[in-house]
Amino acid sequence: MSTKRTRRDFLRMAALGATGPWVSRHAAAQNVPGAGRPLVVVQTAWPQSLDPTMDTNVNAGNVYAHMLETPAQYRYDARDKVMKLEPRLCERWESRAPDRWRFHLRPGLKFTNGEEINAEVARFSMDTLKGNKGMASSYMNHVKEVVPVDAQTFDIVTDGPYAATPASMAFFFFFPPKYYVESGGKAGFGRKPVGSGPYRFAEWQDGVHIRLEANPAYWGPKPQIPAITFRAQPESATRVALLDTGEADIVTALPPELIDRAKRTADIRTARGLRRVFCFFNGNVPPTDNPLVRKAINHAIDVDAIVKNILGGHAYAAKGINKAGYIGYAPDKITGYKYDPELAKKLLAQAGYPNGIDLDYNHPVGRWLNDKDVAAAIIDMAAKANIRFRDKGVEFNTVSSLYSTQKAAGMNMWSVGPLWLDPSFEWQVHFWSKGLYHYTNNARMDELLDRLRTEVDPAKRVPIAQEFEKYVVDEYCPWLFLYDEEHIYGVNRKLQWTPSPFERMDLQFATMSG
Amino acid sequence: MWRYVRRRLLLAVLTFWAVSTLVWGLLYLTGDPVAILLAGTPAGQTDIETLRHALGFDKPLPVQYLRFLEGAVQGDLGKSLRSGEPALLLVARRIGFTVQLAVLAMAIALVVAIPIGIVAAMFRGSLLDRTLMLLSMLGQSMPIFWVGLLMIAVFAVELRWLPAGGAGGIKYLILPAATLALYPLSRIARLVRSSLLDVLNQEYILAARARGLRETWVVGKHALKNAALPVITIVGLQFGYLLGGAVITETLFGWPGIGAFTVQAIYERDFPVVQAAVLVASGMFIALNVAVDLLYAWLDPRIRFA
Numbered sequence: 046m047s048t049k050r051t052r053r054d055f056l057r058m059a060a061l062g063a064t065g066p067w068v069s070r071h072a073a074a075q076n077v078p079g080a081g082r083p084l085v086v087v088q089t090a091w092p093q094s095l096d097p098t099m100d101t102n103v104n105a106g107n108v109y110a111h112m113l114e115t116p117a118q119y120r121y122d123a124r125d126k127v128m129k130l131e132p133r134l135c136e137r138w139e140s141r142a143p144d145r146w147r148f149h150l151r152p153g154l155k156f157t158n159g160e161e162i163n164a165e166v167a168r169f170s171m172d173t174l175k176g177n178k179g180m181a182s183s184y185m186n187h188v189k190e191v192v193p194v195d196a197q198t199f200d201i202v203t204d205g206p207y208a209a210t211p212a213s214m215a216f217f218f219f220f221p222p223k224y225y226v227e228s229g230g231k232a233g234f235g236r237k238p239v240g241s242g243p244y245r246f247a248e249w250q251d252g253v254h255i256r257l258e259a260n261p262a263y264w265g266p267k268p269q270i271p272a273i274t275f276r277a278q279p280e281s282a283t284r285v286a287l288l289d290t291g292e293a294d295i296v297t298a299l300p301p302e303l304i305d306r307a308k309r310t311a312d313i314r315t316a317r318g319l320r321r322v323f324c325f326f327n328g329n330v331p332p333t334d335n336p337l338v339r340k341a342i343n344h345a346i347d348v349d350a351i352v353k354n355i356l357g358g359h360a361y362a363a364k365g366i367n368k369a370g371y372i373g374y375a376p377d378k379i380t381g382y383k384y385d386p387e388l389a390k391k392l393l394a395q396a397g398y399p400n401g402i403d404l405d406y407n408h409p410v411g412r413w414l415n416d417k418d419v420a421a422a423i424i425d426m427a428a429k430a431n432i433r434f435r436d437k438g439v440e441f442n443t444v445s446s447l448y449s450t451q452k453a454a455g456m457n458m459w460s461v462g463p464l465w466l467d468p469s470f471e472w473q474v475h476f477w478s479k480g481l482y483h484y485t486n487n488a489r490m491d492e493l494l495d496r497l498r499t500e501v502d503p504a505k506r507v508p509i510a511q512e513f514e515k516y517v518v519d520e521y522c523p524w525l526f527l528y529d530e531e532h533i534y535g536v537n538r539k540l541q542w543t544p545s546p547f548e549r550m551d552l553q554f555a556t557m558s559g
Numbered sequence: 560m561w562r563y564v565r566r567r568l569l570l571a572v573l574t575f576w577a578v579s580t581l582v583w584g585l586l587y588l589t590g591d592p593v594a595i596l597l598a599g600t601p602a603g604q605t606d607i608e609t610l611r612h613a614l615g616f617d618k619p620l621p622v623q624y625l626r627f628l629e630g631a632v633q634g635d636l637g638k639s640l641r642s643g644e645p646a647l648l649l650v651a652r653r654i655g656f657t658v659q660l661a662v663l664a665m666a667i668a669l670v671v672a673i674p675i676g677i678v679a680a681m682f683r684g685s686l687l688d689r690t691l692m693l694l695s696m697l698g699q700s701m702p703i704f705w706v707g708l709l710m711i712a713v714f715a716v717e718l719r720w721l722p723a724g725g726a727g728g729i730k731y732l733i734l735p736a737a738t739l740a741l742y743p744l745s746r747i748a749r750l751v752r753s754s755l756l757d758v759l760n761q762e763y764i765l766a767a768r769a770r771g772l773r774e775t776w777v778v779g780k781h782a783l784k785n786a787a788l789p790v791i792t793i794v795g796l797q798f799g800y801l802l803g804g805a806v807i808t809e810t811l812f813g814w815p816g817i818g819a820f821t822v823q824a825i826y827e828r829d830f831p832v833v834q835a836a837v838l839v840a841s842g843m844f845i846a847l848n849v850a851v852d853l854l855y856a857w858l859d860p861r862i863r864f865a
Contacts, residue, residue, distance in 0.1 A: 090827075091815070093827065094644075183600050186606070232642060232643040236644075253726045253727045279822075280811045280813070442828055446594050446598075480603065
């Protein structure tokens with residue numbers, strides 16, 4: 046098994062290889078940003094809007110999350126290597142009733158245009174998020190209403206008890222009501238947002254750059270980098286060239302094959318991401334309605350080999366459904382599935398398929414790192430255990446539409462990114478009988494998920510999350526468990542900044558030396 | 560002539576209508592547009608139904624089609640699902656970049672290709688002719704992706720003369736335009752040469768030479784105009800393609816034209832923007848073809864009176 050190279054990859058490598066000696070010669074010429082010019086971040090695509098209710102893509106989030114703030118926030122703890130929920134606009138919160146959480150705002154906060162941040166702002170921002178019917182509206186489905194208690198206090202009233210309410214507040218951005226309306230609502234605000242964060246909006250020159258400047262009146266620790274410019278460059282080889290020429294200080298989403306090339310002039314910084322790639326089974330139709338078949342498929346696939354050979358080691362095999370930093374994360378408490386094709390054959394025979402099985406394998410092409418090659422490797426490996434997949438690789442939109450119809454048979458490749466960094470929120474999409482991609486109708490999963498969703502005491506949630514994961518992974522086995530992707534950045538060597546597992550970057554504490 | 564113009568224009572309108580219907584239909588080809596849009600979010604079936612209603616996708620297909628046509632006629636192609644801005648406005652912001660790139664690329668192609676074609680034809684069979692034609696064959700067959708990467712490696716990374724990618728002034732435009740020009744340049748050079756050779760064998764050219772006219776005059780005044788017809792067709796077509804958005808070149812250089820923009824809208828499932836971008840690109844292509852047809856008729860009376 047080896048990493049397949051497309052013709053385009055070959056040409057890309059050849060062109061870049063030819064310039065290697067030149068690049069080394071010019072490495073020392075890399076610019077030193079900070080003093081005169083802004084920090085330049087080059088992403089894969091342009092944001093469509095800087096209104097978080099509309100554009101939930103990471104390329105937009107990386108920009109607006111430096112300007113707009115939330116009641117709570119997740120921040121990376123480099124020592125424990127996990128994301129932790131911390132206060133932000135609110136200094137504290139508590140549960141007042143199973144369906145009511147009280148949040149206390151820090152006093153004296155203002156948006157950069159002078160508007161005050163108070164409880165009415167919270168109510169306006171929630172109404173705006175729901176009313177806009179944008180990509181983020183479903184993120185706050187659990188919130189029934191925001192009730193201002195006094196100027197500095199507001200209650201989040203949920204639609205029934207909901208434990209992940211504080212976690213969800215890390216994704217609830219505050220808007221200045223007067224400006225939001227005057228700027229023309231979502232369309233206007235999305236082009237020229239105003240927030241209260243460490244940076245403020247300076248300019249969006251379409252197709253050229255989006256520029257932010259440090260907010261001198263910021264209430265928290267002041268950012269060290271005076272200005273940030275965001276640009277877009279879809280082609281990864283050109284992103285590396287921008288690092289070489291000093292036109293970029295951070296480039297996102299470097300493919301593994303360009304790492305060695307980028308290392309000549311820049312640092313490579315990585316983080317184990319919170320996006321998990323897996324394949325889900327249709328648990329309602331044969332042959333995957335039989336747990337023995339689902340377990341057999343897990344035993345037939347060598348995930349470590351896929352990570353090593355197809356993904357160049359830039360992924361992390363994940364045997365369960367929980368993630369580091371999430372409540373109840375305890376990988377030692379689950380058994381998981383070892384690579385053992387002989388056992389896979391035995392399990393299939395036990396399930397009544399001594400001659401193996403034939404089934405569909407739906408997967409998107411070009412969505413995740415080397416996904417087509419991963420799918421090919423899975424098909425190859427499975428064949429050795431008499432599991433014969435019909436390769437149904439198609440474009441992402443087609444496959445996602447199929448999944449949401451609940452009609453995808455066999456095995457289906459998918460991924461789940463960090464939604465709120467609370468497991469119940471991610472799990473309800475797949476394991477709850479009301480979830481969009483539920484391919485299971487399991488009373489025990491529903492019962493455990495309901496408990497996890499409604500139990501507000503974090504200490505009591507831990508065993509529920511662990512029991513749920515143990516049951517789902519070791520007994521029900523709804524997925525072929527695969528891996529977590531790695532975030533790979535090319536970074537100017539003079540920049541002090543550590544990427545986090547979260548897909549969104551935080552440059553508030555970044556500094557530049559030299 | 561006017562009858563010819565009217566017929567061409569009517570045909571263009573019909574073509575545009577057919578294209579717009581296809582573009583509208585494309586939306587439904589990959590499945591339920593609303594479910595696709597909400598993929599990867601925590602949305603449930605209720606959210607899908609709510610958004611479907613809000614976007615009018617719950618109406619019968621003929622009603623949706625009529626609404627689309629009604630909007631299109633009034634210049635309203637809906638709003639971006641990702642920003643809430645009018646889709647046509649978003650396309651309009653990018654179209655300038657595409658026009659700049661296409662015009663400069665075509666200008667480079669013409670300025671270089673026509674002299675090459677003429678020289679090669681005048682010195683047919685010589686070493687110069689063979690070298691120029693070999694180079695133009697290379698230019699036509701080299702993948703644009705490869706050429707672009709080499710341009711970046713040499714002119715941006717090594718020589719530091721020009722930026723590797725992005726936009727923000729003429730210096731950002733040179734590398735993508737030169738890359739994009741290579742294919743039409745090679746094609747036009749070869750075509751100029753072969754059309755000119757056809758014409759140079761005609762009897763009226765022999766007559767011109769017999770009258771003792773200088774060779775440059777024979778070629779420049781008598782041959783070139785007649786050799787121009789097929790060249791104009793190709794230039795028009797090539798220019799139409801360039802205006803439709805040079806996806807590979809734009810992506811490679813991060814040039815924010817309509818091609819790379821449309822690809823991003825497809826990835827982000829922003830259907831009204833995809834429809835608007837495809838319609839605008841098709842509109843430009845059709846308009847350019849009409850312009851070429853009219854030019855053709857103006858140059859060659861046989862066409863307008865046929």
